[in-house]
Amino acid sequence: MTDQERVINDVLAFTERNEEEQMFNNVKSYINKIKRQRDALKAELKKYESDEKITELKNEIDDLKANSLFIxxxxxxxxxxxxxxxxxxxxxxxxxxxxxxxxxxxxxxxxxxxxxxxxxxxxxxx
Structure with a gap:
C-alpha cells in the first residue's frame, strides 16, 4: 500500500469516526430530550392526581357534613x-x-x- 492510499484510508477512517460520533451525540441528545419530556409529564400527572385526590376528599367531607347529625x-x-x-x-x-x-x-x-x-x-x- 502506498503512502497516498494510507493517507486516504486514514482520512476515510477519521471521517467515519466523526460521523459515528456525531450520530451517537444526536441519539444521546434525543434520549435526553425524551427524558426531560418524561419528567415534565410525570410532574404534571402527579399534580393532576393530587388535585383529583383533593377534590375527592373535599367531596367526601361535604357528603359527611350533609349526611351527619353532628361531627x-x-x-x-x-x-x-x-x-x-x-x-x-x-x-x-x-x-x-x-x-x-x-x-x-x-x-x-x-x-x-x-x-x-x-x-x-x-x-x-x-
Whole structure:
C-alpha cells in the first residue's frame, strides 16, 4: 500500500469516526430530550392526581357534613370515650343531647343508669 492510499484510508477512517460520533451525540441528545419530556409529564400527572385526590376528599367531607347529625371534634371524641369508660360499670345506655345556641351546637352525654350528665362541647370550635 502506498503512502497516498494510507493517507486516504486514514482520512476515510477519521471521517467515519466523526460521523459515528456525531450520530451517537444526536441519539444521546434525543434520549435526553425524551427524558426531560418524561419528567415534565410525570410532574404534571402527579399534580393532576393530587388535585383529583383533593377534590375527592373535599367531596367526601361535604357528603359527611350533609349526611351527619353532628361531627365530633378530637377533644369531644376523647371526652366521649372517657365518659363511656367511666360509665361502663353502670351497664346502661348513654344518651347524647345536642343543643343549638347562638354560637354553635353544644353536645352532652347522659348515663341512663346513674343520671350523670356531662357537657363535652369543644368551645374552641365556636
Amino acid at each position: 365530633f371534634s378530637e377533644n369531644e371524641k376523647k371526652e366521649e370515650i372517657q365518659f363511656k369508660k367511666e360509665h361502663r360499670k353502670c351497664d346502661a345506655n348513654i344518651y347524647y343531647y345536642f343543643e343549638g345556641t347562638e354560637f354553635g351546637v353544644a353536645v352532652g352525654l347522659k348515663c341512663s343508669e346513674c343520671g350523670f350528665i356531662k357537657d363535652i362541647t369543644d368551645y374552641s370550635r365556636w
